[in-house]
Amino acid sequence: EVQLVESGGGLVQPGGSLRLSCAGSGFSFSSYWLSWVRQAPGKGLEWVANINQDRSEKNYLDSVKGRFTVSRDNAENSFFLQMNSLRAEDTAVYYCARGNSPTGYYYGLDVWGQGTTVTVSS
Amino acid sequence: DIQMTQSPSSLSASVGDRITITCRASQSISNYLSWYQQKPGKAPKLLIYVASNMHSGVPSRFRGIGSGTDFTLIISNLQPEDFATYYCQQNYRTPITFGGGTKVDIK
Numbered sequence: 327e328v329q330l331v332e333s334g335g336g337l338v339q340p341g342g343s344l345r346l347s348c349a350g351s352g353f354s355f356s357s358y359w360l361s362w363v364r365q366a367p368g369k370g371l372e373w374v375a376n377i378n379q380d381r382s383e384k385n386y387l388d389s390v391k392g393r394f395t396v397s398r399d400n401a402e403n404s405f406f407l408q409m410n411s412l413r414a415e416d417t418a419v420y421y422c423a424r425g426n427s428p429t430g431y432y433y434g435l436d437v438w439g440q441g442t443t444v445t446v447s448s
Numbered sequence: 449d450i451q452m453t454q455s456p457s458s459l460s461a462s463v464g465d466r467i468t469i470t471c472r473a474s475q476s477i478s479n480y481l482s483w484y485q486q487k488p489g490k491a492p493k494l495l496i497y498v499a500s501n502m503h504s505g506v507p508s509r510f511r512g513i514g515s516g517t518d519f520t521l522i523i524s525n526l527q528p529e530d531f532a533t534y535y536c537q538q539n540y541r542t543p544i545t546f547g548g549g550t551k552v553d554i555k
Contacts, residue, residue, distance in 0.1 A: 361544070363492075371484070371492060371535055373544040385542035388449070426482075426497055432539045433498060434482030438491035 328352040335442030348405040348422030356400035359425035364418035412446045454547030460555040469521045469550045471536035480540035
């Protein structure tokens with residue numbers, strides 16, 4: 327079964343850090359772009375970052391640039407989001423998702439994890 | 449950044465109805481537009497990619513059309529399992545952006 331499973335969410339104080347992980351299985355992990363997408367409580371979807379297969383290209387939402395870092399370990403079929411200097415507005419469910427095609431991020435996100443909740447509050 | 453404007457933000461419909469949801473991009477995105485369905489507490493599901501290609505397993509009552517800046521999701525013969533929130537997403541350029549969503553509920 328093709329799946330992604332996130333972990334690492336939790337409660338953190340403003341200014342703190344958290345590292346989210348996403349484990350992939352059932353597919354050739356190293357062949358796909360991967361993305362993080364978040365959803366604040368009661369709000370819509372917001373793309374956060376993505377990374378290509380060999381880590382040579384990484385893209386970020388402006389509001390997280392310099393604070394969040396996306397990475398991956400293809401040998402371990404794992405994908406990460408390091409979040410530093412967290413703010414209340416980063417509170418959301420964070421999903422990892424797979425690109426629908428190995429050729430780029432142009433074709434949507436076809437496999438999603440179940441989400442992990444990040445709460446930034448004192 | 450490319451802004452995606454979805455309309456309506458909500459609509460009420462009955463089983464068997466045909467509904468349309470529109471999505472407008474602030475600049476041309478060619479056909480790099482995807483549509484998703486999301487139910488409460490669940491991850492989104494990909495329905496349509498590159499504007500009109502149905503993702504595997506998606507029922508044929510879902511149809512996407514459009515190119516450039518204007519796109520439409522059409523759901524024919526609405527089924528009980530179709531009551532959900534729908535999002536468009538442009539994949540043309542980063543930052544990738546989503547529309548605000550359209551909540552479809554039962555009339």
